[in-house]
Amino acid sequence: MASSWNNIQKAALVAGVSIPPGYAWLRWKYPQLWTDIHFYRKLKAYFKMMEHCQNSKLSILHFFEENARVKPSHPCILFENETYTYGEVAANVNRTARWVIGSDPSLKKGDAVCVLLHNGPTIVWTWLGLQKKGIIASMINYNLKGQALLHCIKSSYAKYIIFGSEFLDAIIDIKDALRDLNMGLWMINDTRIPGLLPPDDVVTMEISTVSGENFPTVPITGLSDVGSYIFTSGTTGMPKPAVIGHNKPLAAALFYHINTGLAPDDVHYIALPIYHSAALLMAVSGSIYHGATLAIARKFSASHFWDDVRRFRVTIFQYIGEICRYLLAQPQKENDGVYPRPVRAIGNGLRPDIWREFKARFNIQQIFEFYGATEANFAFLNTDDHVGSMGRYSWLLKRNVGNVEIVDCDTETGEPKRGRDGLCIQLPRGSIGLMLFQITEKAAFAGYRGPEDMTRKKIVSDVKTKGDSYFNTGDLVKIDVDDYIYFIDRLGDTFRWKGENVSTLEVSHALGLFPAIVEANVYGVHVPGHDGRAGMASIVLHKGATLDFSALYQHITSSLPDYARPKFLRLLDEMDLTGTFKHKKTELMKRGFAPDGYGEVYIIDPSKKTYEPINHDHIKVLTAGHSKL
Structure with a gap:
């Protein structure tokens, strides 16, 4: 044990961390200590090499x-x-x-x-x-x-x-x-x-x-x-x-x-x-x-x-x-x-x-x-094979690298909630919240090519202190008491299906070009046996119009890649809107594809090149996780 303790002390000194005596107690209190120190040593080597490449x-x-x-x-x-x-x-x-x-x-x-x-x-x-x-x-x-x-x-x-x-x-x-x-x-x-x-x-x-x-x-x-x-x-x-x-x-x-x-x-x-x-x-x-x-x-x-x-x-x-x-x-x-x-x-x-x-x-x-995103300024990596986790955000990483904050948010709008002081509401370990990455000189956010407004929308200011800036991941995560971080779900107007991010605006636009459709609200729904969420669209038709499902199938297959095509449709008489005329999605996502009397529900059938009413046999296959959507 003495040899192991000496090794940890040496590694800690290299990492710039001072560890007091009492190795046995420390191992019991903080079993991931050696893992965190070992990771941070690697991280220091990474920053040194990046600095060399920059210079x-x-x-x-x-x-x-x-x-x-x-x-x-x-x-x-x-x-x-x-x-x-x-x-x-x-x-x-x-x-x-x-x-x-x-x-x-x-x-x-x-x-x-x-x-x-x-x-x-x-x-x-x-x-x-x-x-x-x-x-x-x-x-x-x-x-x-x-x-x-x-x-x-x-x-x-x-x-x-x-x-x-x-x-x-x-x-x-x-x-x-x-x-x-x-x-x-x-x-x-x-x-x-x-x-x-x-x-x-x-x-x-x-x-x-x-x-x-x-x-x-x-x-x-x-x-x-x-x-x-x-x-x-x-x-x-x-x-x-x-x-x-x-x-x-x-x-x-x-x-x-x-x-x-x-x-x-x-x-x-x-x-x-x-x-x-x-x-x-x-x-x-x-x-x-x-x-x-x-x-x-x-x-x-x-x-x-x-x-x-x-x-x-x-x-x-x-x-x-x-x-x-x-x-x-x-x-x-x-x-x-x-x-x-x-x-x-x-x-x-x-x-x-x-x-x-x-x-x-x-x-x-x-x-x-x-965990990472194309434009994100921070990433996580699970190096110890901890089941379900996308990495650790330990005190050592937070003290030496930068801030990752988990904040309360409105799941309907995706916007962070704020306290009386105007700052974001920080959530304790174990809570599910919106993940934000602090923007610093070492962790810059380059943004997008095009109008500056696209980049500004991904930045959240006044998170912990007035004037700070954070990258909004748009993702819900949870950090447990042992500092392991877990992906929970994705907010906003995208969902992931077949390994691709699907833009609901893009799909809504394609559906809106079909003559009979006056309005389309697109979102993702959970399907047992599948990762991500399958596309579903609630649609409202022009008054007096009827929907040719075969023609609609031809339209969406010629307009959208397979992963973006809605797998389910829900026909509504009118769309449920917020006070600012935005589509409400949360309740529809909870309803999923169940034919619950709220409009008529249809499922895509590529073999017949159409959509058909969803029935008991479809539901049985879907809920058993055997569907091949």
Whole structure:
């Protein structure tokens, strides 16, 4: 015990913490002490490295190119039956940068180019190639189409869009609007469609025609320089481009390493879309920063997931809660949990009810559950596999890093409640409340590209003291008496389904374009057996109108990606509104999809391409958790 106590005292001194004698009592009173001190030691190393990168003006691209220089033959990307070494990826990064500037020499640092590409090696070297010339890569969700796609392109204020050949039809559908924006169209035939002849105003991007030899990278002035836009629904409104400085991928990569031990001999499997911050900023950036190998799936497949893990000799994979549930739903196999190398997992949204089962069945060495948001200025990571938790917010972290506050809020409006002094009402440990992150010089909030009002809406002032500022996560959480923090639910006008954030405003807009519908109130409802919330819309029809459900089905499938399409409808005579004419959602969310006499309830039926009245058989399947919405 004396040796252990000496180790803790030494570690505490390194962490800048003074611990009095009485180790046995302290272990009983504070069993997580060693874990917290060990974590804080890592955090100090992280801050030191970030400071070095800031002073030396180093971005994630610098570390990638250094790895390519030192070990050019080391595998960088595994994709399907192809292997790309660090040297080969670096050559394609250079080719991309040369081709872009050769096509338009007027492009300069700070200009934006949209990127609409499926998962694969191309999206990685395109992202890095644009960075090499100081061009901002605006990462577009490839599920979008029509007005939603156009909105994201316009919001990027970009000069060009680089898109894969599989998206040519989606681009042609909005080509007139893109022409009005003077948007240049560059197509990559990365799916190798033979004989593909795009329209005359679409330029085929052939990077193989230019040199892959290295050349100087446009220098950054600091880590706050903008490197990317990544779209997020936020808590209200249509998707908006979060401003991603060079600090974000670097911070994610460093944080990844110090907590998961990601190393050059690791193979990191990613089946999440790379336009997402989770995949791009953590998996991709983390792997190329540390010289590890990234194994990329074009898309997630529950039936092929573990075969890929074995085939690529994966040592770590990234998940979202829905992926874990889909994998558990697969029939058990004799080789479940059998791999060439030990496997660990990192991700977010793994619910407590399946945590232990998932870990045991698939022989996961350790699960690292994290919390973060694309635009957020703070994050959590569960490093001790505490079931259901997304990390710890201990006194040591609060004293040395910054403030995370859990405050009372109005669940109807999502706004924090305030006391007589005008400050937010702090909640004690064990209470469920709205999580806020303090904005400081070290924990800055870059906001969104576009009108300043979008950024201001995410900032809460006068939280603990007059004049302070906090980032509003829009999430309800709980911190227990042992400082473990748990995600509870999401507030505001978004909900999460199939791993995607769904904007209720976007869905309401699409429904409102259907001729018979005068008003639509969209929200998410809980469905047993599924993570997140399924989309449901309460709708009011024009007076005297009737609803053609088959035509409505065709309309929403052509307007919205699958995850955003309402799975349930509730037809109402009139909408329940607040005093300021806003839709009331809380009571409707509580009602869920039950046919309780409050309007008529319908469920989507993709096999018949329509909506049909919900009945007892539907309810039986849904409540048993067997639905495949």
